[in-house]
Amino acid sequence: MTKKILIVDDSEAIRQQVNFTLAKGGYEIIEAEDGRDAMEKMRSNDDISLIISDVNMPVMTGLEMLEAMKAEGSFPSVPIIMLTTVGITALIGRAKKAGANGWLVKPFNPDHLVAAAERLTS
Amino acid sequence: MATVRSELVRIAKASIEEFLSTSDGFKEYSSTSQNIAPSDGVASYAAIVGYTGELIKGSLVLLCDKRLLEVSHPNLAMGMPVEDQDLNDWIGEVANQLLGRMKNKFSASGLKCTMGTPTILVAQALNVADPKEGFRECLNYVGPHQNVSVYFIAIVDPTVTVESLSPKAESASAVEGDSFLF
Numbered sequence: 001m002t003k004k005i006l007i008v009d010d011s012e013a014i015r016q017q018v019n020f021t022l023a024k025g026g027y028e029i030i031e032a033e034d035g036r037d038a039m040e041k042m043r044s045n046d047d048i049s050l051i052i053s054d055v056n057m058p059v060m061t062g063l064e065m066l067e068a069m070k071a072e073g074s075f076p077s078v079p080i081i082m083l084t085t086v087g088i089t090a091l092i093g094r095a096k097k098a099g100a101n102g103w104l105v106k107p108f109n110p111d112h113l114v115a116a117a118e119r120l121t122s
Numbered sequence: 123m124a125t126v127r128s129e130l131v132r133i134a135k136a137s138i139e140e141f142l143s144t145s146d147g148f149k150e151y152s153s154t155s156q157n158i159a160p161s162d163g164v165a166s167y168a169a170i171v172g173y174t175g176e177l178i179k180g181s182l183v184l185l186c187d188k189r190l191l192e193v194s195h196p197n198l199a200m201g202m203p204v205e206d207q208d209l210n211d212w213i214g215e216v217a218n219q220l221l222g223r224m225k226n227k228f229s230a231s232g233l234k235c236t237m238g239t240p241t242i243l244v245a246q247a248l249n250v251a252d253p254k255e256g257f258r259e260c261l262n263y264v265g266p267h268q269n270v271s272v273y274f275i276a277i278v279d280p281t282v283t284v285e286s287l288s289p290k291a292e293s294a295s296a297v298e299g300d301s302f303l304f
Binding site for chain 1: 195208210222239297298302
């Protein structure tokens with residue numbers, strides 16, 4: 001069965017780049033523009049296997065989304081990778097504490113992204 | 123003699139040059155001290171992103187032309203067309219990536235801040251005036267297409283000193299391309 005990945009980024013260019021990279025691996029891709037949009041997409045798609053999310057976004061940031069999911073106890077089994085320009089150790093620690101499973105710094109290496117997706121969805 | 127301003131500008135330049143050297147379409151761009159503000163009549167794209175923290179706040183303004191945004195857009199590498207409507211999104215992402223790098227380095231120097239989201243303008247002969255507070259530095263880059271200008275605007279708390287900006291070992295940050303699984 002095709003696995004679904006939710007890509008969350010306010011930049012359409014980045015969503016397309018991630019989509020292009022992962023679609024070659026046979027994944028079905030769903031896109032969201034910010035954290036709130038992502039939480040709505042999660043509620044309407046109960047078979048998402050992985051979330052790949054930017055951090056700095058309008059409306060709801062990636063870390064706010066992560067912390068809201070943790071506070072609500074929603075989607076506890078869905079792994080989340082943060083994909084962002086920011087590499088500050090304290091923020092990486094905050095994301096890890098909130099339940100993130102990985103952190104990739106943009107511009108990303110496509111092989112690293114595919115390997116992380118394969119590992120977290122297997 | 124180094125000043126807080128010169129140190130912050132050094133960090134801003136290092137961040138921009140890191141981005142240029144690793145990003146398709148920007149790799150042939152290099153720093154210039156010439157005044158190369160966009161020419162009259164040349165359509166320019168601008169992205170403005172604000173940042174704010176306890177000790178520093180300000181904004182980054184990125185100016186470049188349409189052709190550079192077209193040739194650097196990730197769609198090209200994927201064999202997909204680049205439409206005009208893609209360019210606003212892309213210059214916003216480039217500005218985010220530039221300021222994100224600066225944010226990483228500021229954090230390592232004890233200046234924590236959060237970033238806003240980009241505002242995009244398309245206009246002719248854009249220029250950025252001196253701010254009422256703080257300082258503005260225009261960093262210019264020349265390459266095969268129209269020039270790129272980055273205005274770095276900062277208001278710094280008077281308690282910040284050159285010594286306090288020394289990078290802190292405990293604030294080391296991940297760099298582009300790094301990946302971690304927990």
